Amino acid sequence: MRVPVAVKVGAFALFVMGTYTYYANSIPQIQSKPPAELSLEGGNVTPAQLVKAGEETFKTKGTCEICHRIGQKGTRAPDLAGIGSRAGKVKAGQSAKAYIIESLLQPGAHLVEGYPNIMPQVDKPPIALNRSEVWALTAFLESLGGTVDVKLDDIPKTVGAGAAGGGATAELKLPGDAKAGEAIFTGKGGCIACHKAGKIGASPVGPDLSQIAKIQTPDYLMRKILDPAGAGTVAGFPKGVMPPMFGQTLTAKDYMDLVAFLMTLK
Amino acid sequence: MALAVVAFLTLLSVLPAVAQDAAKEPAYRAFPLIGSRLAVWAVAQLHLNFAAFILGVPIFAVIIEIIGWRTGDARYDWLSHEFVKLTFAAFSTTALLGALLLFLFVGYYPKFWTYMTSIFFPTYWVYALLFFAETFTVYVWYYGWDWLSGPRKGIHVGLGVLSNLFGTAILLVANSWVTFMISPAGIDESGALKGSVWAAINNFTWMPINIHRLIANIVFGGTIAAAYAAFRFLGAKTDEERARYDWMGYIGNFVALSAFIVLPFAGYYLGREIYAFNQTMGITMMGGFMSWLWIIQAILIGVLFMGSNYYLWLGMERIPGSERYRRYVPIMIGILAFGFMVWATPRSMVITLDEARAMGGTHHPVLGFLGVMSAKNTAVNMMILTTFLSFVLYRRANRISTKSWVGAGMIVQWVALGLAAVVVVFYGVYGYFVESMVRIGFSVYQVLAVLGAIGVVMAIDIPMFKGARSTGTIRWGTIAPRSQYVLILLAVTFTWLMGLMGFARSGIRQHWHVYGVMRDSSVDAVTPAIGYAANMITIVTIAFFALVMFIFWLGGLGEKGMAGGSGHHAPAPVFAGGSDADPTPAPSRESTGGRSPQRS
Ligand code: HEM
Numbered sequence: 001m002r003v004p005v006a007v008k009v010g011a012f013a014l015f016v017m018g019t020y021t022y023y024a025n026s027i028p029q030i031q032s033k034p035p036a037e038l039s040l041e042g043g044n045v046t047p048a049q050l051v052k053a054g055e056e057t058f059k060t061k062g063t064c065e066i067c068h069r070i071g072q073k074g075t076r077a078p079d080l081a082g083i084g085s086r087a088g089k090v091k092a093g094q095s096a097k098a099y100i101i102e103s104l105l106q107p108g109a110h111l112v113e114g115y116p117n118i119m120p121q122v123d124k125p126p127i128a129l130n131r132s133e134v135w136a137l138t139a140f141l142e143s144l145g146g147t148v149d150v151k152l153d154d155i156p157k158t159v160g161a162g163a164a165g166g167g168a169t170a171e172l173k174l175p176g177d178a179k180a181g182e183a184i185f186t187g188k189g190g191c192i193a194c195h196k197a198g199k200i201g202a203s204p205v206g207p208d209l210s211q212i213a214k215i216q217t218p219d220y221l222m223r224k225i226l227d228p229a230g231a232g233t234v235a236g237f238p239k240g241v242m243p244p245m246f247g248q249t250l251t252a253k254d255y256m257d258l259v260a261f262l263m264t265l266k
Numbered sequence: 267m268a269l270a271v272v273a274f275l276t277l278l279s280v281l282p283a284v285a286q287d288a289a290k291e292p293a294y295r296a297f298p299l300i301g302s303r304l305a306v307w308a309v310a311q312l313h314l315n316f317a318a319f320i321l322g323v324p325i326f327a328v329i330i331e332i333i334g335w336r337t338g339d340a341r342y343d344w345l346s347h348e349f350v351k352l353t354f355a356a357f358s359t360t361a362l363l364g365a366l367l368l369f370l371f372v373g374y375y376p377k378f379w380t381y382m383t384s385i386f387f388p389t390y391w392v393y394a395l396l397f398f399a400e401t402f403t404v405y406v407w408y409y410g411w412d413w414l415s416g417p418r419k420g421i422h423v424g425l426g427v428l429s430n431l432f433g434t435a436i437l438l439v440a441n442s443w444v445t446f447m448i449s450p451a452g453i454d455e456s457g458a459l460k461g462s463v464w465a466a467i468n469n470f471t472w473m474p475i476n477i478h479r480l481i482a483n484i485v486f487g488g489t490i491a492a493a494y495a496a497f498r499f500l501g502a503k504t505d506e507e508r509a510r511y512d513w514m515g516y517i518g519n520f521v522a523l524s525a526f527i528v529l530p531f532a533g534y535y536l537g538r539e540i541y542a543f544n545q546t547m548g549i550t551m552m553g554g555f556m557s558w559l560w561i562i563q564a565i566l567i568g569v570l571f572m573g574s575n576y577y578l579w580l581g582m583e584r585i586p587g588s589e590r591y592r593r594y595v596p597i598m599i600g601i602l603a604f605g606f607m608v609w610a611t612p613r614s615m616v617i618t619l620d621e622a623r624a625m626g627g628t629h630h631p632v633l634g635f636l637g638v639m640s641a642k643n644t645a646v647n648m649m650i651l652t653t654f655l656s657f658v659l660y661r662r663a664n665r666i667s668t669k670s671w672v673g674a675g676m677i678v679q680w681v682a683l684g685l686a687a688v689v690v691v692f693y694g695v696y697g698y699f700v701e702s703m704v705r706i707g708f709s710v711y712q713v714l715a716v717l718g719a720i721g722v723v724m725a726i727d728i729p730m731f732k733g734a735r736s737t738g739t740i741r742w743g744t745i746a747p748r749s750q751y752v753l754i755l756l757a758v759t760f761t762w763l764m765g766l767m768g769f770a771r772s773g774i775r776q777h778w779h780v781y782g783v784m785r786d787s788s789v790d791a792v793t794p795a796i797g798y799a800a801n802m803i804t805i806v807t808i809a810f811f812a813l814v815m816f817i818f819w820l821g822g823l824g825e826k827g828m829a830g831g832s833g834h835h836a837p838a839p840v841f842a843g844g845s846d847a848d849p850t851p852a853p854s855r856e857s858t859g860g861r862s863p864q865r866s
Contacts, residue, residue, distance in 0.1 A: 005497065005500045005501040006497075006501075006815075008500070009496075009497055009500065009751075009754055012751055012754060012755075013754060013758045013811060014808070016755055016758045016759065016762075017758060017762060017804045017807055017808065018804070020562070020565075020566070020759075020762055020800065020804070021797075021800045021801060021803075021804045023562065023565070023800075024562055024796050024797050024799070024800030025796075025797035025800060025801070026797075027558050027561070027562075027796065027797075028558060029795035029796060029797050029798075030558070030795050030796075031792055031793065031794060031795045032773070032776045032777070032792065032793035033777075033792050034776065034777030034785075034786070034791040034792065124455070125455065
């Protein structure tokens with residue numbers, strides 16, 4: 001019996017695709033899991049679970065440890081040990097819970113003595129925590145010396161809802177050329193004399209900038225370069241050391257390239 | 267089809283209302299059984315396959331129609347008509363799949379769709395109108411074939427060109443949505459449109475994907491047409507039929523091959539723009555969890571190169587006089603095989619961000635990435651040169667130039683090819699000794715050398731073989747049947763490759779609907795591994811071919827019904843004539859300036 005052409009061609013096509021499929025299944029299989037984003041809304045969570053989730057956020061997505069430490073002074077920010085009890089005494093009439101939430105969402109509203117206003121709003125890029133995460137984080141901070149009493153409803157509904165999907169890290173596209181910016185950093189700008197940035201530079205005079213894009217907005221970086229004192233002096237570092245005249249010595253292009261480069265440091 | 271258009275338009279007009287209600291709506295609904303992701307994946311890919319088909323085939327049909335018109339060779343006109351018929355049959359399926367896709371988005375991803383609508387709503391109208399315009403133009407193009415023949419042929423060709431312009435415009439609009447999801451632009455921090463929608467349309471990856479896709483679609487159209495011809499060839503009862511479909515397959519493959527050769531360049535451009543938009547995304551793509559995907563891509567591309575060459579070599583056997591060139595085949599196989607191996611060599615397997623940084627010796631992984639691509643550039647350029655050589659040899663297989671300067675001409679040609687090869691290899695090797703910044707520039711020289719050589723060789727070849735003495739006519743239809751399986755292999759491989767790249771395009775966003783702006787918080791946020799994706803691609807590809815076969819079969823039924831009627835008869839393939847190997851316009855045969863002279 002003659003095999004119909006359609007059958008032969010079909011079998012051949014299936015064989016070809018089968019081979020590709022087999023091969024694709026035989027090589028290492030790697031999935032891409034979304035970074036765990038906490039969603040506790042609607043679920044029943046115990047305070048202990050909440051605190052644990054908050055601690056996790058503190059260490060990972062929150063990137064808080066780039067500035068803060070618990071039990072010692074951080075690189076750029078105050079020691080957070082005991083914040084749970086201290087928080088209730090900062091402003092008369094403000095509970096610990098309210099102060100902590102305010103510190104996270106409007107860090108500039110009250111500045112800790114001796115520290116500049118450099119902490120980013122945690123629900124905005126680059127940190128961009130969602131509502132659940134802010135809730136858990138508050139619980140964690142309360143647990144450092146205080147009592148955990150925060151409810152989801154204490155966190156404003158607008159938190160983390162900025163971008164349509166929540167938890168956004170809107171990738172801003174800067175016009176500068178990061179490669180050229182690196183050259184400014186090591187050359188003309190002379191930043192390398194005082195800063196470390198990943199593999200380049202080692203100077204401890206100014207803060208380590210290796211992860212600066214994780215914790216700071218382009219806005220801040222731009223301000224800091226033009227007006228170091230006006231942007232606030234990073235705690236633990238001497239005032240007036242970072243030169244104030246970059247606004248004069250760098251061209252507009254140098255400046256944009258430099259910022260673009262700094263934004264790659266994460 | 268009209269129905270589909272109406273459904274589509276109705277849907278569009280209710281969208282704003284849908285958008286308003288969105289606040290009360292859930293972000294996701296679950297598609298029964300297979301889940302929303304698989305449903306959207308399958309329908310989107312099928313829609314894309316069909317869209318590519320109805321975009322690519324007419325481009326190719328109009329080129330052929332023009333050739334037929336200018337040369338008066340009725341075969342081309344018949345072939346063009348045949349292809350428009352195939353397109354026509356696929357039109358309504360495309361529209362239906364498009365409408366289905368829209369339903370899936372609106373129903374199962376309402377929040378996502380509301381967001382997209384908030385940005386792109388004006389373009390929906392443009393899309394619908396363009397679709398309407400294209401449908402209409404193709405309609406007139408197809409049904410006006412006889413009416414607009416003879417002295418009115420120019421108008422007819424104009425219609426063909428016009429429908430292709432509409433088709434391409436549709437592609438550009440749809441691409442703006444897809445590329446926005448990859449590389450959003452023109453929006454503020456909260457994701458809302460800042461200025462005009464143009465900024466969102468003209469995002470980083472829009473142009474590169476437009477170019478890459480347009481070319482890929484032409485290749486696709488060509489391979490599918492060739493596979494169709496192969497299928498008919500294998501089932502042919504008479505020598506005449508075999509001859510006709512052999513020729514048709516050859517032309518389909520020729521068009522596909524010509525476009526295929528430029529795809530790698532377009533691909534590199536696309537890759538580079540993705541890096542420029544966001545390095546993390548670039549690294550995810552080439553060095554991150556997707557790195558294995560490129561190995562498979564390389565294998566598929568290798569199969570495509572090998573297959574096209576093999577087809578040309580087999581084709582030579584039906585050309586008397588080609589024996590002279592057989593001895594080059596082993597050398598060409600060698601170059602192709604070697605090039606293939608280099609191309610498939612993994613360079614950057616899964617690496618962390620830090621490793622990627624270390625790789626280039628700088629903080630700029632873009633340069634690092636393109637740097638290691640130096641060897642691959644070299645390999646792919648050599649494969650292109652070899653394929654071109656195959657084609658040149660094929661072209662002259664049955665012809666002996668009668669020009670006095672033939673010796674000199676040949677020498678110049680070989681020198682041009684040789685020089686190009688030397689330039690390509692030289693810069694490939696030299697690339698390892700210079701900084702990555704310099705190295706990127708090299709790939710431009712390589713491409714220029716290859717294109718230059720192609721230009722020089724063809725510029726000499728065409729006059730050199732004009733009026734050449736024939737060593738015998740091409741015996742169309744006598745090609746070995748396995749060559750037809752090669753054509754089918756090419757079509758299947760290319761379609762599968764499209765599916766794979768579709769996965770790459772969407773997977774690269776990982777857990778984002780719109781990268782960095784709108785997160786995928788559904789149960790399907792995990793991006794699956796390559797094996798899972800491959801299974802899916804195979805299923806979709808099978809479904810695609812099954813649908814296509816069905817549609818063609820339906821078309822065939824109609825044809826049979828009309829047998830003896832006033833259908834378009836295929837002109838008998840011309841068996842004589844030394845220029846048969848030459849798909850470029852041969853100086854006029856009995857010129858009629860229009861439709862088939864056989865028609866009464
Ligand atoms: C020989 C070289 C290449 C061939 C034959 C090829 C082929 C294809 C095909 C057939 C598609 C599907 C087009 C469609 O869906 O309409 C595609 C898409 C794509 N290609 Fe390539 N490609 C090549 C090189 C590259 C390179 C070097 C890159 C990047 C480094 C690349 C990146 C992509 C991406 C991201 C897509 C998805 C875009 C889309 O949805 O259209 N390609 N390619």
